[in-house]
Amino acid sequence: MVQGIELYEQRTPRSRAAWERAAALIPGGVGSAIQFTPPYPLSIADSKGSRVWDLDGNEYIDYSLCYAAMVAGHANPVIVEAIRRQAEHGTLFGMPTTLAADLAEEIIRRYDGVIEMIRFTQSGVEATQTAIRLARAATGRKTIVKIEGQYHGGTDHLLVSIGGAPPEAAGPDDRPRPTADSAGLLPASTEYTAVVSFNDLDQMRRAFDEHDGDVAGVIIEPAMTNGGVIPPAPGYLEGVRELCTRAGAVLIMDEVKLGCRVAPGGATELWGVRGDLVTLAKAIGGGVPVGAFGGRRDLMEQISPSGPTIHFGTYNANPLGMAAGLACLTKVMTDDAYKEMTRLTTRLTDGMREVLSERGMPAHVVQVTTLGGIFFGLEEQPRNFREAARCDQERWRDYWFGMLNRGVIPMGSAWFEEFSMSAQHSDDDVDRTLEAFEATIREIGG
Ligand SMILES: Cc1ncc(COP(=O)(O)O)c(C=O)c1O
The missing domain is CATH 3.40.640.10 (Type I PLP-dependent aspartate aminotransferase-like (Major domain))
Structure with missing residues (x-):
């Protein structure tokens, strides 16, 4: 079965072509180094609410939200x-x-x-x-x-x-x-x-x-x-x-x-x-x-x-x-919006922990109200950067592509980033994300 980066490349030829064009004109083909994830980043064509679409028409539930910036969701x-x-x-x-x-x-x-x-x-x-x-x-x-x-x-x-x-x-x-x-x-x-x-x-x-x-x-x-x-x-x-x-x-x-x-x-x-x-x-x-x-x-x-x-x-x-x-x-961003975003983030992180424990995959999931993070290979919350960097970064990479291939941008594009909720995410988004999460964890070795 084709999976991981190979499947990503099969699904996103237009992103590759767009990146190759940009890379000849713009260093790394991106506006900021963090936007580059090897082999090439997705090129985004459209967005609405909790979703973005790439140039090939693939739809994603977005938890990167431009590194947590898009609290109101896309095109609110x-x-x-x-x-x-x-x-x-x-x-x-x-x-x-x-x-x-x-x-x-x-x-x-x-x-x-x-x-x-x-x-x-x-x-x-x-x-x-x-x-x-x-x-x-x-x-x-x-x-x-x-x-x-x-x-x-x-x-x-x-x-x-x-x-x-x-x-x-x-x-x-x-x-x-x-x-x-x-x-x-x-x-x-x-x-x-x-x-x-x-x-x-x-x-x-x-x-x-x-x-x-x-x-x-x-x-x-x-x-x-x-x-x-x-x-x-x-x-x-x-x-x-x-x-x-x-x-x-x-x-x-x-x-x-x-x-x-x-x-x-x-x-x-x-x-x-x-x-x-x-x-x-x-x-x-x-x-x-x-x-x-x-x-x-x-x-x-x-x-x-x-x-x-x-x-x-x-x-x-x-x-x-x-x-x-x-x-x-x-x-x-009313008081109710913060409450609802926190509720959804709790549902998501609880669900992720449940899957990880059922599949016996060591990883730590952390939540701070409307955002959270995951450390593969660590059982406990790290206290500082050096402890965090001991997480399994290779597994994170497999996770990243596994989730993308299932229509979810699970977090910002590096192990050290967070995932976050917007005011336009819903219970349905969380349900679908947890399904993708379970399938991905199964695929990458859980
Ligand atoms: C904590 C923190 N401070 C400062 C910055 C820099 O902000 P900007 O990218 O808007 O210049 C960032 C960017 O992600 C950040 O996360």
């Missing part, structure tokens, strides 16, 4: 209408509209008492980059502490220890070393970045001791979603908060993926630990490129033109993104 009619209406009145002015303040109000309401002021960007990376600049400006210090294996976007000083460096470069488990993960970085990128493992307060404490008086801030994704999904251990975020407060360092909660997704007030609401700054993107744009950073008023007032820390951007707070984001957060 409420958001399509908001975009259409705004497009008829103009998409870019380089002058304010009232929409930015409307969206700001909604986010500030959700992050009650934590985000007091907010600035919009075009993407997550601009939000994290500017938050770090602001932390350094506000404290007059240089060092940023980050977590090994966490990804905060492709800017120079954050392309450090994002995971996957060879062990001789990455250092021992209890003392990770900062690694430069891209060519073209200045030595300053690693020199002023201290790297620690997730869920390890001792390492965090040591980083503060070793950089005594020079820690400008800590940037942290409160639950890891780029090293598989790894929730914070009880007390961990509280401990990080306390260390920052004691040292006068700025705590930057990177909620680009989690913000307004895992709860109306994101990870801040879910785990109750307050950052000084919060970075957002994905969910807040309703599928249109929008990012943001916000937080304490005294910090945010240091942003230009109120203060000396520069933040620029032609497309910042553009009306199209603001209209889409506003429709998404105020009309689609």
